[in-house]
Amino acid sequence: MDKNSNYNPPRLALTFFRWFCHPDFREEIEGDLLEQFHKKTQKYGLLKAKSLFIKDVLLLFRSNIIKNFSHFSFIQFTDMKTIISLFAFCLLTIVLIVSPFFPGPSNSLVIGLSSVSLTLGFLGLLLVPVGVLWVIAEWKKSRQPEGKTINWKPSYYLSIIATVIIVTISLIYIPLTYHFAGVLASAAFVILLSWLLYRMIRFIRKIKSQSSRAFISMPVYLIALPLIAFTANKFLVDPLSNYSRKLAIKKSEILIHAIEAYKNREGEYPESLENLKGKYIDQIPKSSVMGVTSYRYSKLDDDFTLAFSQWKDGASLEELVIYDKSPVSKKDYANFNYKLDRYRTLGAFASYDAGIKHWRYYLCD
Amino acid sequence: MSQYHLGEFEEIVLLTVAILNGEAYGVSIIEEIESKVERNVSLGAIQTALKRLEDKGFVDSAFGEATKIRGGKRKRYYTITGEGQKILRKTKDQRASFWNAIPKAVLK
Numbered sequence: 001m002d003k004n005s006n007y008n009p010p011r012l013a014l015t016f017f018r019w020f021c022h023p024d025f026r027e028e029i030e031g032d033l034l035e036q037f038h039k040k041t042q043k044y045g046l047l048k049a050k051s052l053f054i055k056d057v058l059l060l061f062r063s064n065i066i067k068n069f070s071h072f073s074f075i076q077f078t079d080m081k082t083i084i085s086l087f088a089f090c091l092l093t094i095v096l097i098v099s100p101f102f103p104g105p106s107n108s109l110v111i112g113l114s115s116v117s118l119t120l121g122f123l124g125l126l127l128v129p130v131g132v133l134w135v136i137a138e139w140k141k142s143r144q145p146e147g148k149t150i151n152w153k154p155s156y157y158l159s160i161i162a163t164v165i166i167v168t169i170s171l172i173y174i175p176l177t178y179h180f181a182g183v184l185a186s187a188a189f190v191i192l193l194s195w196l197l198y199r200m201i202r203f204i205r206k207i208k209s210q211s212s213r214a215f216i217s218m219p220v221y222l223i224a225l226p227l228i229a230f231t232a233n234k235f236l237v238d239p240l241s242n243y244s245r246k247l248a249i250k251k252s253e254i255l256i257h258a259i260e261a262y263k264n265r266e267g268e269y270p271e272s273l274e275n276l277k278g279k280y281i282d283q284i285p286k287s288s289v290m291g292v293t294s295y296r297y298s299k300l301d302d303d304f305t306l307a308f309s310q311w312k313d314g315a316s317l318e319e320l321v322i323y324d325k326s327p328v329s330k331k332d333y334a335n336f337n338y339k340l341d342r343y344r345t346l347g348a349f350a351s352y353d354a355g356i357k358h359w360r361y362y363l364c365d
Numbered sequence: 366m367s368q369y370h371l372g373e374f375e376e377i378v379l380l381t382v383a384i385l386n387g388e389a390y391g392v393s394i395i396e397e398i399e400s401k402v403e404r405n406v407s408l409g410a411i412q413t414a415l416k417r418l419e420d421k422g423f424v425d426s427a428f429g430e431a432t433k434i435r436g437g438k439r440k441r442y443y444t445i446t447g448e449g450q451k452i453l454r455k456t457k458d459q460r461a462s463f464w465n466a467i468p469k470a471v472l473k
Contacts, residue, residue: 032391038434059409064416246466
């Protein structure tokens with residue numbers, strides 16, 4: 001035996017292989033991998049042998065070597081149907097959250113559904129600790145030996161706590177959804193809640209019947225969906241709202257040109273956008289993003305503003321985007337430099353430059 | 366005759382198992398193929414083909430010895446079955462019939 005036999009293959013790749021490879025094939029294939037690694041170390045040197053080992057492991061990641069997913073440690077208590085269903089719900093949550101930023105005409109239902117999903121992200125986080133404890137309780141229950149009495153009480157009480165939290169959150173949020181997003185969105189919320197309650201009550205009955213040691217997958221949803229919604233909100237909503245704001249601003253350029261052309265010709269700004277039609281513009285541009293409202297025009301003394309808004313953070317935060325040529329003044333107070341403008345008093349708690357001249361956006365809750 | 370067909374790569378692997386005559390396991394099969402067809406073959410491709418051939422009943426397998434360079438892991442030796450021999454002969458005959466059908470003027 002030469003010294004090369006003492007070299008070890010990349011540990012992470014080997015761990016990954018041991019994780020995904022079906023247990024029935026693991027011994028022989030791992031032996032082949034290690035034998036090849038030994039021979040390649042002699043032939044090509046350690047560095048190349050390691051990179052070839054990683055390549056071989058990656059090329060082994062195929063369906064008939066994995067064979068089935070049941071031996072994967074983190075999902076061994078659940079079945080493929082649950083995994084697909086969980087994946088589908090996570091995907092649906094993400095799609096609903098970002099749907100106000102899809103291209104299309106302004107749509108309050110889309111905003112409402114997005115806000116329902118975002119609620120999962122914030123208030124639903126209360127469910128995560130309950131879900132974790134419930135998963136542990138289910139895991140312990142499923143590992144109890146045959147013949148021993150099933151300890152169903154932890155799962156039972158945790159499922160009741162989860163149900164109470166879901167109902168409380170919903171009772172607070174359904175009227176808010178109705179107020180901000182309309183009847184369709186609140187009806188969708190009620191349907192979702194009814195379905196969720198139906199499922200929860202079924203699970204609670206199943207647990208109480210003590211009939212099965214089988215792992216109940218509901219707590220996995222209680223952990224996954226709020227975390228997915230929270231993560232999507234954290235990482236997707238801001239970049240997407242920046243994009244949709246810039247898109248709407250860009251689309252308004254033609255409108256601003258038409259307004260200025262009207263002023264040059266008529267000596268004053270138009271009373272409404274309708275005055276521009278025909279002579280200055282063929283059609284008033286509409287919102288090109290579902291979550292963005294149509295353009296709102298206001299004539300001031302010798303000035304005008306153009307505005308639109310979009311919802312953020314689950315219909316709890318309206319972003320008002322305004323074109324205004326009036327200068328922004330600055331004021332120092334308690335060593336902070338505030339930017340003051342005429343909209344400061346209209347309910348906005350913060351305002352920011354939109355990155356395009358004369359455009360600012362205001363956050364109103 | 367088996368209902369299964371033999372893919373091109375499966376045929377090469379099955380032929381190699383027959384050539385190695387009781388000494389065929391993952392690494393030895395790779396080395397034999399690479400020496401004959403002058404192309405690199407991955408362990409993943411070989412293992413996939415071997416599992417398929419075993420599922421189709423063309424090869425049998427049994428654990429052999431463990432060695433130190435294999436980290437104490439046993440080899441799995443593959444041997445060709447009667448069905449495997451039949452499918453190889455059939456494939457050979459089919460190919461021969463194609464070769465025989467080529468007009469002499471085409472392959473000068």
